[in-house]
Amino acid sequence: MRHSYAVTIPEEPPATAFPFIQQDMRRKNSMSGSMLVSTFVGLLINHAKNSKSAQGLVGLRNLGNTCFMNSILQCLSNTQSLRDYCLHNYHRRDLNNNNRTNTALMEEFAKLIQTMWTSSSSEAVSPSEFKTQIQRYAPRFVGYKALGYHCAPLLNIILPCLCLSSDLFVGQLKSSLTCSECGYCSTVFDPFWDLSLPIAKKGYGEVSLMDCMRLFTKEDVLDGDEKPTCYRCKARRRCTKKFTVQKFPKILVLHLKRFSEARVRTSKLSTFVNFPMKDLDLREFASDRSSSAVYNLYAVSNHSGTTMGGHYTAYCCNPENGEWYTYNDSRVTPMSASQVRSSDAYVRTVDRDKVQDSKPLG
Numbered sequence: 001m002r003h004s005y006a007v008t009i010p011e012e013p014p015a016t017a018f019p020f021i022q023q024d025m026r027r028k029n030s031m032s033g034s035m036l037v038s039t040f041v042g043l044l045i046n047h048a049k050n051s052k053s054a055q056g057l058v059g060l061r062n063l064g065n066t067c068f069m070n071s072i073l074q075c076l077s078n079t080q081s082l083r084d085y086c087l088h089n090y091h092r093r094d095l096n097n098n099n100r101t102n103t104a105l106m107e108e109f110a111k112l113i114q115t116m117w118t119s120s121s122s123e124a125v126s127p128s129e130f131k132t133q134i135q136r137y138a139p140r141f142v143g144y145k146a147l148g149y150h151c152a153p154l155l156n157i158i159l160p161c162l163c164l165s166s167d168l169f170v171g172q173l174k175s176s177l178t179c180s181e182c183g184y185c186s187t188v189f190d191p192f193w194d195l196s197l198p199i200a201k202k203g204y205g206e207v208s209l210m211d212c213m214r215l216f217t218k219e220d221v222l223d224g225d226e227k228p229t230c231y232r233c234k235a236r237r238r239c240t241k242k243f244t245v246q247k248f249p250k251i252l253v254l255h256l257k258r259f260s261e262a263r264v265r266t267s268k269l270s271t272f273v274n275f276p277m278k279d280l281d282l283r284e285f286a287s288d289r290s291s292s293a294v295y296n297l298y299a300v301s302n303h304s305g306t307t308m309g310g311h312y313t314a315y316c317c318n319p320e321n322g323e324w325y326t327y328n329d330s331r332v333t334p335m336s337a338s339q340v341r342s343s344d345a346y347v348r349t350v351d352r353d354k355v356q357d358s359k360p361l362g
Contacts, residue, residue, distance in 0.1 A: 059125070171246075209273055
């Protein structure tokens, strides 16, 4: 069934409504790269700075088991290029008018971001209109308990709908399949909005993000029932398969596969995955080792609890003052950067450029 609805386009906001953007446009190469990490960890902060002086420190109301949505929205809100793109209303120029649902979703997202960054009140904002558009675009999110513990699927729905996503979030994977009989190598290139990383297992409790990346790109042997058909041999052959990253996106979303589906029940891995806050160098996984692939962390989506019951929060670095905050639905509190790492990390997002021009894309 098709739904018809009207989209209200707000008036173009005056430049004075966003004074920090005017400052950003005058700054050149002043913002260090950053990365967004989705993890389930809580942070405390040093109160040396007055947290109320920064903009964007607005909570989101929980509409009934919507903490997973609020966590992702706060991570996106603290993505500086995306935030500025919405505040300047550049999205209207790029909207695809042939897709009414996509248009409505982008409009509601931009309106929500504008409200979060221009609010003069500390009162939490309701994301109800955005949630309505998400449910129209993806009916499986109808009902408050739908995918209640999975923020990664929601992120995979939101990102392709954002006008700026191809410039910021889209990378390209290279899959190489080599025949062990004749040596023929076939190559396939696929776009991605995030990398879903398996969690490496070691004899002790801690692993590193690099361990997970190496496991993701590890060469696999396809044999037995998994034998593919070799293009040159015209027969099923034992082959090796390997992934490399052909193109790293400016903003990389890393999803740790903590939840595993089983016939009887779903389980969650609580392994602590260590990761650097700055200068995460992923060049060893690039198809071309000269690629720019050094990232800094700027946001994390966290999940605490089990598959039977849990809660999502976000840890984000405010792009204006460089301080870290915990976003727990309607509550926003300062925290220490030293507490960002935890065994609850689920989705991480990182910004590629170590030094970036802070002028909004448009």
